[in-house]
Amino acid sequence: MIDILRARLKQGHRTISFPNQPPTLPDRFRGCPVIDEAKCVSDCQRCAEVCPTGSIIQVHSTKPQVDLGRCLFCTDCAEACPNDAIRYHSDYSMSSNQRIDLVVNANTEAGPLVSALKKESLRLFGHSLKLRQVSAGGCNGCESDTNVLSTITFDLGRFGVQFVASPRHADGLLITGPVKENKRVALLKTWETVPAPKIVIAVGACAISGGPFQNHPEVHNGVSDILPVDLYIPGCPPHPITILDGILRLLSRI
Ligand code: SF4
Numbered sequence: 001m002i003d004i005l006r007a008r009l010k011q012g013h014r015t016i017s018f019p020n021q022p023p024t025l026p027d028r029f030r031g032c033p034v035i036d037e038a039k040c041v042s043d044c045q046r047c048a049e050v051c052p053t054g055s056i057i058q059v060h061s062t063k064p065q066v067d068l069g070r071c072l073f074c075t076d077c078a079e080a081c082p083n084d085a086i087r088y089h090s091d092y093s094m095s096s097n098q099r100i101d102l103v104v105n106a107n108t109e110a111g112p113l114v115s116a117l118k119k120e121s122l123r124l125f126g127h128s129l130k131l132r133q134v135s136a137g138g139c140n141g142c143e144s145d146t147n148v149l150s151t152i153t154f155d156l157g158r159f160g161v162q163f164v165a166s167p168r169h170a171d172g173l174l175i176t177g178p179v180k181e182n183k184r185v186a187l188l189k190t191w192e193t194v195p196a197p198k199i200v201i202a203v204g205a206c207a208i209s210g211g212p213f214q215n216h217p218e219v220h221n222g223v224s225d226i227l228p229v230d231l232y233i234p235g236c237p238p239h240p241i242t243i244l245d246g247i248l249r250l251l252s253r254i
């Protein structure tokens with residue numbers, strides 16, 4: 001016992017200071033893309049050609065836009081661009097309440113697009129949010145980066161946010177995976193079991209759009225067509241800090 005106490009004293013405080021201080025991210029962290037329109041040659045299309053998920057879209061102009069809801073953050077588009085027009089920055093704050101706001105173009109200003117929950121929901125959940133995690137066919141990448149939030153490094157519990165085993169004890173669902181057909185009924189039943197009012201958080205490219213599995217006949221291309229989503233957290237998988245940042249913004253804690 002004395003040895004354990006000594007070891008703990010030696011280890012000191014391990015929980016990160018986020019959000020009071022900016023997080024320390026690894027050098028290879030890939031956050032929100034920045035598109036330099038001036039460098040982009042409009043008829044090039046090389047970025048779109050290499051993108052494995054069709055995340056490079058062109059709606060109102062011939063310049064590229066990146067749909068973070070589909071993006072795997074593989075950076076193949078940045079490497080394919082001969083003019084260095086796309087770069088992936090260290091901006092970890094990428095979540096959004098609206099699916100459309102995940103589309104980034106050259107004019108997109110850096111910064112979060114998350115509005116806090118409405119007043120009554122915030123009163124109920126702002127300091128105590130219990131979530132049931134549902135893996136609707138994920139690869140375990142998003143699930144792992146969500147699970148790690150409960151370790152002492154991130155200590156999600158200090159914000160009053162905890163994962164619970166039963167949907168009856170939950171205030172909402174945190175969903176990963178593309179929603180395979182054989183998980184659809186289980187997801188719906190879990191949702192129906194959560195008492196109202198309740199929220200839905202879609203974590204990862206799969207839960208937002210189907211990710212690398214989009215348009216497969218056994219896949220529902222994410223949660224949006226099945227349940228109302230309050231928060232989209234992009235990534236494949238999202239870094240735990242991106243998940244934490246999105247949840248804290250939804251709870252008006254940042
Ligand atoms: S980083 Fe995203 S947009 Fe770029 S090629 Fe990969 S999946 Fe496509």
Ligand code: SF4
Pocket residue numbers: 137138139140141142143176177178203204205206207211212235236237238
């Ligand atoms: S978004 Fe990526 S990491 Fe998450 S479940 Fe899908 S394939 Fe796995």
